[in-house]
Amino acid sequence: AQSVSQHNHHVILSEAASLELGCNYSYGGTVNLFWYVQYPGQHLQLLLKYFSGDPLVKGIKGFEAEFIKSKFSFNLRKPSVQWSDTAEYFCAVKRSNDMRFGAGTRLTVKP
Amino acid sequence: NAGVTQTPKFQVLKTGQSMTLQCAQDMNHEYMSWYRQDPGMGLRLIHYSVGAGITDQGEVPNGYNVSRSTTEDFPLRLLSAAPSQTSVYFCASSKGVGTRSYNSPLHFGNGTRLTVT
Numbered sequence: 001a002q003s004v005s006q007h008n009h010h011v012i013l014s015e016a017a018s019l020e021l022g023c024n025y026s027y028g029g030t031v032n033l034f035w036y037v038q039y040p041g042q043h044l045q046l047l048l049k050y051f052s053g054d055p056l057v058k059g060i061k062g063f064e065a066e067f068i069k070s071k072f073s074f075n076l077r078k079p080s081v082q083w084s085d086t087a088e089y090f091c092a093v094k095r096s097n098d099m100r101f102g103a104g105t106r107l108t109v110k111p
Numbered sequence: 112n113a114g115v116t117q118t119p120k121f122q123v124l125k126t127g128q129s130m131t132l133q134c135a136q137d138m139n140h141e142y143m144s145w146y147r148q149d150p151g152m153g154l155r156l157i158h159y160s161v162g163a164g165i166t167d168q169g170e171v172p173n174g175y176n177v178s179r180s181t182t183e184d185f186p187l188r189l190l191s192a193a194p195s196q197t198s199v200y201f202c203a204s205s206k207g208v209g210t211r212s213y214n215s216p217l218h219f220g221n222g223t224r225l226t227v228t
Binding site: 004006009034042043044045046049090092097098099100101102103104 | 142144146151152153154155156159161167169170201203216217219220221222
């Protein structure tokens with residue numbers, strides 16, 4: 001069974017700091033990769049996705065992610081975080097009809 | 112478009128009671144799924160459906176039943192609730208199935224918070 005690992009459970013940053021959240025997956029076939037964000041009390045919303053082509057994917061709100069096939073990784077980055085980025089972030093891997101999520105990383109941005 | 116609609120938003124059950132969580136989407140999506148979200152465990156797939164009359168199990172199907180009689184609706188049934196089923200449940204849908212679903216993100220409902228005492 002494929003698994004998705006997010007290594008950071010809780011990250012605390014000050015505003016304007018740079019962010020990188022790790023995501024690794026175990027499945028070796030063709031996959032789609034996603035990052036979702038969940039703001040407090042809300043449902044998951046799509047940040048960005050990778051399907052094929054350029055491994056550097058840009059999403060909403062200044063987020064980007066890089067797919068490194070050899071490392072089975074899809075790390076999320078943002079050069080300068082804002083207080084409003086405080087949320088939980090989920091990496092997800094999809095193969096055919098099966099979409100699996102990582103355990104999530106809680107990001108707290110201090111003003 | 113309302114998107115994915117889940118009802119109820121909150122529910123408290125006693126152990127052994129049964130109930131159905133409702134999910135409806137108005138986007139004509141073929142794929143629908145149910146996840147449960149628990150602290151530190153992310154979202155875990157319970158059941159999914161690739162079209163009317165077709166359902167399959169996900170990671171944690173035990174204790175849950177589903178059916179898909181129409182494209183729009185995908186109810187989740189708890190036949191005999193247990194405290195271990197206390198969780199937040201999300202329904203999600205996406206366009207296309209199989210390889211045609213690639214590049215199609217999941218659209219989530221607002222969730223149902225279920226407490227089993």
